[in-house]
Amino acid sequence: xxxxxxxxxxxxxxxxxxxxxxxxxEVFSTGMMGDGISIIPKEGLIISPIDGRIEVANPQMQxxxxxxxxxxxxxLIHVGVDTVNxxxxxxxxxxxxxxxxxxxxPLLRFDRNIISSAGLDDVxxxxxxxxxxxxxxxxxxxxxxKGEEIATWK
Numbered sequence: 001x002x003x004x005x006x007x008x009x010x011x012x013x014x015x016x017x018x019x020x021x022x023x024x025x026e027v028f029s030t031g032m033m034g035d036g037i038s039i040i041p042k043e044g045l046i047i048s049p050i051d052g053r054i055e056v057a058n059p060q061m062q063x064x065x066x067x068x069x070x071x072x073x074x075x076l077i078h079v080g081v082d083t084v085n086x087x088x089x090x091x092x093x094x095x096x097x098x099x100x101x102x103x104x105x106p107l108l109r110f111d112r113n114i115i116s117s118a119g120l121d122d123v124x125x126x127x128x129x130x131x132x133x134x135x136x137x138x139x140x141x142x143x144x145x146k147g148e149e150i151a152t153w154k
Contacts, residue, residue, distance in 0.1 A: 010103050
């Protein structure tokens with residue numbers, strides 16, 4: 001009998017990992033976009049949670065990055081709630097579409113002060129946009145350090 005080997009997903013920012021259901025935006029909290037995890041950040045650097053490829057890195061929309069794992073799992077990292085309204089102020093993409101990345105590579109910087117000064121939530125979400133073929137087990141309710149394991153899947 002063959003068993004699928006568990007793979008791991010690393011923390012993409014340092015902070016407190018919380019269930020996606022606690023995000024104050026129904027599109028994310030209801031799972032409309034997919035399963036995932038959110039982190040209340042303590043810093044402003046997002047790193048790659050996986051080895052893979054950058055699928056979406058739009059210079060006009062620097063608050064979100066789309067990635068694809070080597071297993072073809074698509075995911076979205078989204079900084080903040082309603083941060084599209086900042087028109088990229090306080091956001092800096094560090095990657096471009098088509099670029100290959102390794103776990104831990106820097107993806108995006110964001111200024112938490114600019115986000116909070118605008119009255120916005122700086123929670124960072126990771127959404128698995130096509131999770132139907134994989135089962136994810138997310139670690140929530142604890143402080144995490146970027147680069148540490150926060151989820152496994154098989």
